[in-house]
Amino acid sequence: MKKIISIVLILTMAFSLVLTGCTKKEDEKKKLRIFNAGEYIDKSLLTEFEKAYGCEIIYETFDSNESMYTKIRSGETYDILVPSDYMIERLIKEDYLAEIDWEQIPNKKYLQEHLLGQDYDPEDKYCVPYYYGSVGILYNKKVIDKEDLADGWELLRNTKYAGNIYMYDSERDSFMIACKALGYSMNTIKEKEIKKAYKWLVKQRDTMDPVYVTDDVIDNMISGNKSLAVVYSGDGALIISENDDMDFFEPEQGTNLWTDCMVMTKDCKNQELAMEFMNFMCDPDNAYLNTQYIGYSSAVKPAFEMIRDDDYKGIKAFVPRIHFDKDEVFRYQTNKTRKIYSKLWTKVKAY
């Protein structure tokens, strides 16, 4: 019996040696580490890219820009990140990003022009736009009076609909709503205005009894659990395509226009491969497949137009409002401002 055990042991050891030999060879394969938001890519495209370029993709996901930032600050390294505008600005300011060589991304010509040259990256040095959208209100046409829609964001404080509302559990978007409703800039740094916005949110919480959700808003609104919800335009499009009773609008007081971009970090060892990947994702056919899967508004014009006129025909939420002067893009916040906001947001939720 002992003999058998020792033979088995020797065999396993020998086998594991062979295996380590194998993995060493694998190591020579080029690697690309991508850190993206959850449910934000058609994974078959990753496999296709791996095959076409003989590399291995290590794909990880995060659930918010902030948690992504915490992870890279605690020492994780990635080649490509897909953060939003204000987070990109922060990463640029803190010197995390490497510049992009557009020569290697010929598919740039397909990108929607209004997404380039934005304030957070005016010279297009770092960002390859990926998806964009706005924030708006999703409502049940059978329950919400048409006239009430004119109230814009104040609709979220109309006590007729108390207990019938989902807010999005995001510090910046919630303060954006309060600021816009009060007629301030959503990037305000005036403490007085921030305090007033905080009071707006507290009053809403006390009178409306909202539930603060994140991605679960999608399932909840598809099954029509409540009649009002704050959603990203792309999520709105997806919900409307599944539930005809719902519709989407962007309030006249202005909203948040966001853009998520692919960026390359300074840790990236194989920059050419990273840019090859970005170019691959900007290819109209790939972007079309990707957009069909995600349902957000693609930065790649032909893909966006194809889906707008076909899969999501007639769904307003798929075509976010652009060039409206009251809409804004989130900007970088200093540590001090961020602390004020986050403390107040913790207070709004934890009463």
Added chain:
Amino acid sequence: MKHYRSMISPYVLWAFGFIIIPFIMIMVYAFTDGGLSLTDAGFSLDSFAEMTDSLYFTVFTRSFSTGILTTLLCLFIGYPMAFFITKFDERVQGTLILITTIPMWINLLLRTYAWIGILSDNGLLNSFLKMLGIGPVSIMYTGIAVNIGLVCNFLPFMILPIHTSLSKMDPSLLEAAYDLGANKVQAFTRVIFKYSIPGVLNGVIITFLMAISAFVIPKMLGGGQFTLLGNLIENQFISVGNWNFGAAVSLILAIVILAAISFLKRIDPDGTV
């Protein structure tokens, strides 16, 4: 005995690496003010000063009442179950214990998602009530939903230690009690329950510990407005990036838990916990 001492060393290393060092890190973060970094941080009591806000007191009390309620519910459901399991033949008992642990084979997130499907406004429960002609009830995103989720997840941790204590009891003790004229209630309170106290205490401590620091279940079933200590800490670390405040809250929580455990340990007459 001496040569056994060297065999402990892996565990000492383990405890040092995964318990003591992290705990020291929490202390350091709690008493400094550098945010995510330690390099440009100085000593500060700001985080503790911030906690004096009455708001955080509300979070503390909500967490404790949720924790206590969950523990009591687990005890009242789990004790009879453990008790009846001991009434079966030993082989059947093994199977029954196995069955109580089956939920633990399934990932916690999946189990919680299942509860969402059952409890949500248009979910299974409400469609069932509709069939009976009872109006829809809104349970999802309330404290009730959170408690249901917590009890369902932690019940096995209450049943197992109680069952262990009860099954160790010598049945002749019970026979002696009856021979000496005890009725069923007396036999239970004076013999059976007394023997199960170590198991009960163990179960109570484990369930309470897990319930008070839970954050996934309250987040999924309670929504963002049902903030417990676990959510507060998670938020500070993951999204707000104020690790100092998060560490300070964790530290206070750890101290309170230690105090609660030492208090519970005192109840046990034999000190077997």
